[in-house]
Amino acid sequence: MMGNEGSQLSGLEIEEKATDISDFWTHYQATIKDSCRYFSLKGDGSVSVFKGQAVPGPLWTITSPLEKFSNNLLKYRHPCIIRYISAWQQRSTLHLATEYVQPLSHILNSQTPLQLCIGLNNILRALVFLHEQAGMSHNNVSISAIYVTGDGQWKLGGLEYLCAFTELTPGYLKQARIHRYDKAVDPNEESYDNVSKVDQYGFAVLVEDAFKGHKDDEVPYLREFKTYCRDMLQHTNPVKRPKLSEVLQHNFFNHEFITIYKFLNFLPLKSEEERCDFFTNILDTLKCYDEETVAKQLGGLLLSRLTMLDQTARKDVIPFILKPKNERSQNAEHSGFFSISVYKEHVKPRLMQLFAVRDTQIRMLLLTHFSKFVHMFSHEELSQHILPELLLGIKDTDDNLVASTLICLSELVPILGADTVIGGKRSKLFTDGRPNPKSNLVLSSNVPKEENGFLATKSLRDFHCSEDSYEQNEVDNSSFDKNLLNERPSPVGGESVEEKYIITTETKRNNTGESEEDWSDWDNSNNQTSTAPVLPFLQSLEKEEVIAVEPIEINNTPHSVSNLKEQSDKKTALLQKAAIQAKKNMVDISELDIKNQKVDSSKKNGDEFDFFADMKPVIEKPAVVTLAQVDSDFSSKLNFVPNEGVEENDGWGESWND
Template sequence: MGNDASQLKGLEIDEKPTETTDFWCHYKATIRDSCRYFGLNGDGSVSVFKGETIMGPLWTVSTPLEKFCNNILKYRHPFIVRYLSAWQQRSTFHLATEFVQPLAHVLSSQTPLQKCIGINNILQALVFLHEQGCVSHNNISISSIYLSGDGQWKLGGLQYLCSFSELTPAYLKQARIHRYDKAVDPNEDSNQVTTKVDQYAFAVLVEDVFKGCNNDEVSHLNEFKEYCREFLQNSDCKKRPNLLEILQHNFFNHEFISVYKFLSNLPLKGSDEKMHFFSDILKCLKCYDEETVAKQFGGLLLSRLTLLDHTARKNVIPYILKPRYDRTQNGEQNGFFCVTIFKEYLKPRVIQLFSVRDSQIRMLLLSHFSKYVNVFSHEELAHQILPELLLGIKDTDDDLVSATLMCLSELVPILGADTVVGGKRTKLFTDGRPNSNDSIPKSSDEFANRKSLQNKQCSENIFSINSNSMFDQTLVLNERPTPVGGESVDIESTQYILNLKNESDEEWDDWENTNRSLVPMHDCSSVQDDQETNNILQHGDIYPHEEQDHSVLLQKAGLVAKSKIKDISELDIKSKVEQTKKEDDFDFFADMTPVIEKQKVVLLKDESNQELSYKLNFVPGNEEDENTGWEDTWND
């Protein structure tokens, strides 16, 4: 802390401040590639306070922001703003905390029950400072309270905090210039007891927070307001009660507050108390506004201690992790929160829980995965849920791996097999069903009762499944289809198929029998089997002359033939694989076959040489004189 090296890596601070005070500017920031610890929504949201040097008698040693930083670093409490980091950059001091926003920005949207819970949180933080820290806050007001990402009120503004020994009238006088005027006791300078300053300011805070609220909206609200005016704002400081005594008032002990306190202090409760509490908590919470319950109890109901409690896992968690839809199927019990509330307040918690490396918590999430998987978007499933599930299949716990694989199967219809399985896939299985649709009865679908994700509501469209999938219907055939790749080919199977083709269409009714098994009547592969069958008919084992149903004869003949079969593979219908090529097939590689043949030589006739040869081949006849053709003057 105190140098540039302490700055959080990947920190991006917004340019526009969320709040500007006399001492600092409050910014919203984001940490890239951060764990989900910093923000409820998993986006790494944090708050950054920037403070400059302030002149004043109280800030000679350190600035107001530095004092605030030192105090939240020293006094840690669930209802005090959580410290993350701090660094000095030039003349500006930076403080990074959990993501918070000023209560003044959202106070108008808070319900009376939320305000009641918030006041309880602030009072518990003040009791911690007074009782355990022996310090006084000295600056209690709406401006010193922040709202965290999960909707909890957090105490801030600890720049005026000091120990009771240092709390003097002079100190209060120096700090008065920046304190909330309404929260300052008019008789503060004359009071000899200065340890009751926070009581007066707390009473003013209650008045400001519940301004405009009806007294009947929260139990004992009117009584508590009168209690604050009469005792906490009493002009005599000695008559003001301690902050710990205020927690005993009925305003902080009605049913809604009691449930909140029990969940907050769950580690301190016994087994019997937790068993009784979790058995009746849902009935109690149904009496209150659903959104208010989700805001205040969503994180507590899905906390680590609640998830590990046996009674809560049985009576509470199954209904909390199940969104409530408008329609229910087969009379199933509905969830506690509606889908809209679940998405807004419970879904971020579930995403956080998937990053927890606890086998019991992971198994609990996996066992109810099919109930809430539909509320996530494709991006959330692919980038946040799926990586955690893929990590789970590498664990050494077989039960955890088995449950993880079942959850991965739920993601296949939503994200697609390519996203879930990854890698290149190929067609390895073929559909061995006959082409006839009559042989596939619809009533035999054993997967019909299995629930599909397509029948449930989903936040986004899911991928369609191929209607020709082999899992669509269970096959109940009269004969076993030929296995993929074919079986042994022999002459007997070919002859058997030829005999089947010669049979008439009316004889197909004989194939169906009560046992729905194949009954071969003529085994052409063995003449000896036919002769034995005829002998049985002749010797009276089967009486063909009696008027019996034809199907009965088939059954008896099938039983005789079955006793002689040594291997079940003999029941298969064996067909010869035709090697003929279809006319529709086109060989794209035919032109690529090399052709090697002898070069053809073409001889051209030479007309000039032929004419010359004709002239040289002249032979005179015998009857002609050798002097014929010579002129008379040749000898002259």
Template sequence: MGNDASQLKGLEINEKPTECTDFWSHYQANIRDSCRYFGLKSDGSVSVFKGESILGPLWTASTPLEKFCNNILKYRHPFIVRYISAWQQRSTFHLATEYIQPLAHVISSQTPLQKCIGLNNILQALVFLHEQGKVSHNNISTSAIYVSGDGQWKLGGLQYLCNFSEQTPAYLKQSRIHRYDKAVDPNEDTNEPTTKVDQYAFAVLVEDIFKGCKDDEVPYLKEFKKFCRERLQSPDCKQRPSLSEVMQHDFFNHEFISVYKFLSFLPLKCNEEKTDFFSNILQCLKCYDEETVAKQFGGLLLSRLTLLDQTARKDVIPYILKPRNDRTQNGEHCGFFTLGVFKEHLKPRIIQLFSVRDGQIRMLLLAHFSKYVHVFSHDELSQHILPELLLGIKDTDDALVSATLVCLSELVPILGADTVVGGKRSRLFTDGRPNSNAKVLSLVKNGKANLIETHVQAKSLQDFQCSESIYTQNIATSVFEQALPLNERPSPVGSESMDIEIIPVKPTYQAAVESEDDWDDWDNSNHKLRIEDPGNSHIDGTLLEAITLPQTSDKKLSQEFIETESHAEGSLEHSILLQKAALEAKKNIIDISELDIKNKIDQSKKGSDEFDFFADMTPVIEKQKVAPVREESEVGDYSSKLNFVPNNEMDENEGWGDTWND
């Protein structure tokens, strides 16, 4: 923007101009951190006109762009280009307006019905200038018409505007050099003053707009063209009707335009008229092209006044906010617009509505949120919709907060809980469903073998794992119960327990090592070694037990224990050998007394000087430091040591064992 500061903060102007004329260059721009009010795309889009100083008889007081700026600032109308800001930067004058683009760039994509509504807008703006402003435009042509972001035609080119009293042949002759030659009234050359220049130019505009269109594409188009040639372009200026009379023609009053006018002037209608209108509007609009209806009525059907009307909220809005799906179920009502049309024309308006701080409008959007949430992209939901919803949960209205939380739950499957909820999350709940199949154990830590638990089909209740042990009443269990009584539940620090735990298992050799990180209670703290028969065992009624070996036991003993068990199949001696091996393992366990530090020292310090580990733990009583005492004359009557006066009769060996002054 140069060294001079712009009046619009955060304004970014495109380098390539959209339009260049004799007076200015038209650029598209956007405002960062704006309120998303100026453009349909909610990105702060605006238009900027740059004009240089131009010499001429009409521009002695101000440049053409400055005059255009002053006129749109003075004459405000919904169908006149809206003024935003203006500033001077060096020798260049800047004018910022709402986002608009020249009509010539989009006229080829306009349908005949859109052109009809566009002409109706321009005609209403001209009637306002003639009757309320008492001024003449003097420059009606396609170059003076712009299209806003929502598809509305806006009147511009007000640099030649003047009062009717100033509209002299001399004034018109001075401005003729830059005006549209085809729209120049032949009567301007006469010395008689005329105030019907705009009527002639409007007839030429109608001819240019509908050039190449068939007369049956718009109701009463053929009759209106004839009316323009015979009445508006009449050689006799006095025979030309006023522009307000032109608005009474049937061309501007057929059904499609009547719906448009009713929605445009909704505040002027009574409740009875609104009720009757909104009850039948959808049936009426079904007769017209869907995309044309979406372009022209999308903004009006989702306007503030429509959303607040009770009849519209019941009979219109539920169908407008729901994209049409051909696969309806259970007698659902289908939406009015197809998914493609909804995304292109309705979705940008819904994004704008979420920034409106009106509780009734927000509640209406939240009530139908599940119907249209799927049409938004991931970025649109995270950047536009989600921030507005998070703002809604801070409101004091409990009903609005409740509806907002429901809509946030709709976003969790789409955006994820991390985006919607935010913050640090952790797994607080586990799956408590019982497991029907055997688990595949993971690799054991510290380099131990990777043991896999074999899958066994469940045939009885004993095959399932449960919280309590189930024992079969047979010979093997009775022997174990006599020799090895079960211990009580180990303490939390019992991961080093030396007790032997008897657990019933299937007659299959199996080794299972459980990780210390996955234990659910104290019973699972020990590493369990299950011994199962790898083949089809022939032992019936004999229950093999898995012995839990302590972590401090010798690995060699464990291996011998496994080999001993592998050769003892099918007899009771196998159980007795298993019992002896368990007792032998228990005998070899290091006694707790051997862990005493003193015993360790005695064994390690045989034949050498003993080292006292507790030497540094002997309490040291420091002697009291005595500060130098002044002479009695200086001290006066004060005594040291908290006025303590020793008793001369007391024995010096009593008390602490040393004198106070040592």
């Protein structure tokens, strides 16, 4: 459960459960919404918030401990000191917001010896900065004053006891004695005239506490360094205690792993030749160390802006860091450096931060290797963090950047779907034009054929039909495969055929020059029974020669090929006879004119069926009205009165003579 504290930080939400409670403040974790993702490794805007109230004491008569801590963080900035973000007062409670950190005491037992070595190196660098650059003494070097960031880096805190060396007196230390770490306080501290070396004593105690429970051979020169701390840093005479900058020269802080860490930290100070030498051999060197320690301590430095901009690193280091190790890969040369579990925990959060960097070279490097690590992200991470950054990249003026971004977006389509990547409404604009192998009739060479090459064994039901079939007395031509009817039937006489047959192969044409293009298209779109296209050989028997017919069943009666051929010959003879008879009866072409055709009234009510019987209009006889007598001498067509004796069917003829 979180609550908005009404702070100066917009969108700050603080957790209700405290992370740590000390004498001076309560430590909470918080989140800044819509932040620049700069304050935490996870890229989720996590920060730390310290809440404190005024504490009575001689050291804080004017300011509270948290207020002094906040002021010192604001004033003394160093990479190894906790980063200050903001501070504000709410009623009587002071709030201090810093980068995301957690107390070292919470995770000390999970730290590896190499991590402890690097952490102590960071604290020592911070103390050297305070002593030599700022002229300040920390006065409370201990585990309680150290915090760890999200990427495992140790940061110095506890600056509430900080004071200048000119103000550091035995009286000041006596006033602060009640809240300082007892073990880190020199028992003879009050008797010394020179108290400027209290931090050396405290650092020696810190080394002892950090490596408690570890063997002396786990880190190079650890045994020697422990002896050095006990004999030199905790010397009974404070004057003989060395400067902290001299402690940095000890072999414990200069073995191979620490040297790599320091080189990456001070990369801008190195020459081009030194960088080239370093990045050429660094991966072979790091393979000798624990993988998780390398990822946690050096992962951020290996993927820093300065490293990614170096030409040698871009060629020899970055491709292997960005690619996770495939355990099944046989070719170790092209394998990644970190295993998948370590990659997801330590490298992936860095990549999410790098995608927010507005640097062309860094973005192009990420896009180049995008396919190697895209599968490491979850769907939510890709859609909420990576995709918005990629969509921003396609609006850039750099054509190369836009082209590479579009390629990476195509990698996201199979993972997130086109709706997520492209957005907007989509519709089916393209269809699959490949032929359906189930609907194509494949003629196998093993199927027996007639001498003329036509199939004679398959029945109608053996062929695939894409439309519904109808059980009717007559075969519906809509269920035929168009590939089986190579020639469109003739329209002449096709309507009078009652029995249906299927020609299964091509028919030979006579040299008449006629083709199927001469016939108009006949449609049968409603799946109704049609007799026209079923028997092509009956409509064009004078032009085509029937080669073979498959045996089929008509009206559930089996017919052999010979029966079909016999019936076909009979119908052919009948049609030919009818055509000759019609030709003989036709004397003149003018008889085809409907005006000259003679109607045989004897057949009108006999064999011929009158299709228009129901459509004949009924004309009622007009009523006869008696008119006044008109002069008989006056005669005109306009006063014509029909004779009642004239038959009803007689007309006026085609012309008037009056």
